[in-house]
Amino acid sequence: MTGERMTTDEREYLDAFEAVSRFGATPRRGVDREAGTPADGEMRRWLRGWLAERGFRVGTDAIGNVFGLIEWTPGAPFVLTGSHLDSQPLGGRYDGAYGVIASACAAARLARRVAAGQAPPPYNVAVVDWFNEEGSRFPPSMMGSSVFTGKLPLEAALAVTDARGISVADALDALGERGDAPAPAVRAYAEVHVEQGRVLEDEGTTIGLVTSTWAARKFDVTVDGEQSHTGSTVMADRCDALVGAAHLVLAVRELAQRHADGPLHTSVARFDVEPNSPVVVPRRVRMNIDLRSPDPAVLDAAERELDAAVVAAQAAAQVEIHRVPTHAWDRQPYQAAGVGLAREAAAAAGLSHREIMTIAGHDSTNMKDVAPTVMLFVPSVDGVAHNEGELTPDGDCLAGVELLTEVLARLCAGAEIG
C-alpha cells in the first residue's frame, strides 16, 4: 500500500481514520474515550463536520445517536450503516471507530457516484454513530441502538448514572449532544467491525460474513458478608465478602476449563468491594458474571454448575450470595438473505470470505431484530481486543470499506434481503 498507488477513495478513508484516532489517543497507540466524555464530544463534532462537508444532512437524536443522511429519493426509507466511536478505557482504535469511518466513506462514495451522473437509487443512505456501545461508563452496553430499536426506554437510558453519579442526560447536556433529530425510517442496516478474534487471521481470510451470535448469559451477583475489624476479629468469626467472591471468581474460571470443548468463555470483569477500607473486613462485593458459548446446552450445564459453586462459596466464607440474571440470549441468526447478499458482493470484489459467528455483541445485534441486517468482519491481529494493542492492517480495513460500499449499493438499489 504505497502512496502513489492509492486512490482518492482510499486516501479519504485513511485520512479520516487517522483523524478520528487522535481523539482520546493514548501513548501506546490506543484510545480512551468513554461515552459522554469531552473526547467523545469533540469527536462527534468532528464527525458531523466531516459529513456536512460531503453533503450529508446531520442530526443528533434524544439519546445522542449522530446521523448523517443523503436523501436522493425524498420520503423513501434509508439504508442505515454505522457502528460506534466510543471506546473502553485504554481501548483500541479500531473497535467501533473503524465501522463508523468505513460507513461514512462508503456512503460518501455512493453520493459521489450519483453526483458524477449515476442514476440515483430508489432508497436513501444514512450513516450512524451509535451512542455508548461500550457501556463501560454507563451500563448497559449498546445503549444508543437499544433505545433506537425500542428495547430500552429513553427515560431509563437518560437516567443511568456513572460511578461519580453523573447521569447520561447530564453528560450529554454538558457536551450539547442531546438533540431532537427524528429517527430515519430504516429499510436495512449494514455494519462492518473488526473480528476481535483469530479465526480470519489464522485462516488468511479477509472477510467474515456474520451468520449468528453466540448464546450468552449475564448475571449481577451480590456477595453479602459482615463488616468487622481486620486486625482484631477472630478468624472464625469473619464473614468476609471478598473471600466469598474470590471463591466465585475462580469457580467461574474453572467452568471455562471444564467446558473447553464447548467452547465456553467466562469472565468476571466488574467487581466492587465495600467499604473498601484497608482495616475493615469487606461486607459486600458486587460483581458480574458473563458466560458465552455457541452451544446453549453448554450454557445450561455451566449455569447448573455455577449454582453449585455459589452454595460452596457461601459455606466456605460464611456469606450470602444472590445471583440475578440481567441478559440472556440464545444463538441469534442474522438474516440468511443478508449473508447471501454479502457473499455475492465479496465474490464480485474478489475478496476471500467465510461464514463466522460473533461472540461479542454489536449494535447490529439490536438492529437485526427490526430490519434486515448485514454484518461483516475484517481480521484482528492476534485477536487482540479491548486493548490499546488492537490492530487491523490498512489493507484489510480498505477491503472492508470496498465491500461495504458494494453492499450499500445493492441495498440502496433495492436488493431484497428478507
Add this chain to the structure above:
Amino acid sequence: MTGERMTTDEREYLDAFEAVSRFGATPRRGVDREAGTPADGEMRRWLRGWLAERGFRVGTDAIGNVFGLIEWTPGAPFVLTGSHLDSQPLGGRYDGAYGVIASACAAARLARRVAAGQAPPPYNVAVVDWFNEEGSRFPPSMMGSSVFTGKLPLEAALAVTDARGISVADALDALGERGDAPAPAVRAYAEVHVEQGRVLEDEGTTIGLVTSTWAARKFDVTVDGEQSHTGSTVMADRCDALVGAAHLVLAVRELAQRHADGPLHTSVARFDVEPNSPVVVPRRVRMNIDLRSPDPAVLDAAERELDAAVVAAQAAAQVEIHRVPTHAWDRQPYQAAGVGLAREAAAAAGLSHREIMTIAGHDSTNMKDVAPTVMLFVPSVDGVAHNEGELTPDGDCLAGVELLTEVLARLCAGAEIG
C-alpha cells in the same frame, strides 16, 4: 444503672456520649463519619464547644488535631489524653469516640476538683481528638498522631487524596478545620479504647491493661494482567488480573488457617479492579495484605509462604504480581511502669483487670514512642468492631472513665512511669 443512683459525673459522660453519637448516626445504631466529612466537622465544632464551656483552652493544629488544655501550672508540660472521633464507613459508635469522651470527662472532673479547692497538680492536662485515625478515606491510618509524633511529614499528610481526588488539605479547609495551634509539650499520654476483641468479655473482666501490640506486616500488592475482550478473547490467551488476585485472596486466608495456633490474623480489605468494565478482562488489581500475630516468627513463616503463593498465582493466571511492604512492626511493648501505674489505679478503684495485648493499632501506638503511655481497654460485646453493631455496656464505659480519671490524677500529680 438507674437515673436516680447516677452521679453528676456519670450523667455528664452519658449525655456527652449520647450527643456525639448523633453525628453521622446510621439507622442501625452505628455511625458513618469518615475523617474530613461534614459530619466530622460538625462533631469537632461540638467538641470544642463542650470543652470551652468547661474552661478548656481549645485549638486545632495544622493536621486537624483538636486540643483542649487546662493549664494549672503555667509552662509545665501536659498529661495528654484522647483518642479519635472519626469512624469507618458504617462503623460503631464506641471505636475512638468513647476514648475522646472518656478523656474529656476525666479531665473535666480533675478541673472541677481543683476549682472546688483541691491543690492544683504540678502538671497540666490536655484532651485530644486525633485527626483521621481510621484512614479509610485518607490512608494511612493514625494520620494525626503520626504527624504529631514526627513519623509522617505534615506536607505528605496534607497531600493525600481520597478516591475522588480531594486532598486532606482541601477537606480540612472546606470545614475550616486546619489550624495553627502549637503542639503542647507532653509529659505522658493516656488512652482508653474498646477492646475490639472477646478476651475481657469471655473472662468477665472490666479493664484490660495493654502491655504490647501484636506484630504486624502490611503490604500493597499490584496484580498486572492484560486487558482484553471478555466475550471474544480465547480463554488460553487471557491474562486476567482478577483471577490472579482471587488466587492470592484465598491464599492469604489459607495462611491464617495453617497458622491458627499462632494465632495469625490475615486479611485483604482494599481491592480495586481496573478498568472495572463489565466487558473488559481486568488489566490490574491493586490490593492490600495485612498479617498480624503476637509471634513475629509466625509472621516470618507466613511471609515466606506468601512468596510461594505469589509465584503460584502468577503462573495460574498469567499475571505479574508485585508486593511492596508498607508497614511492619514487631511486638511493641508499652512502658511497664505505665502498666504498673494503671494496675494500681484499677485495684484502688476496685475494678477487675488483666494484662492484654492490642491487635489493632491505636494513636497510643504512636504516642508510646515519644512519651510514657498508659493504654486501657474496656470490653466489647462479642468482640464486634468496625461494625454498626459494636457495643460496650454503659457500666463498663463508666468504669473506664473512672479509671482514666485516677490514672490522669496520678500522672498530673507527678507519678513516674518511665
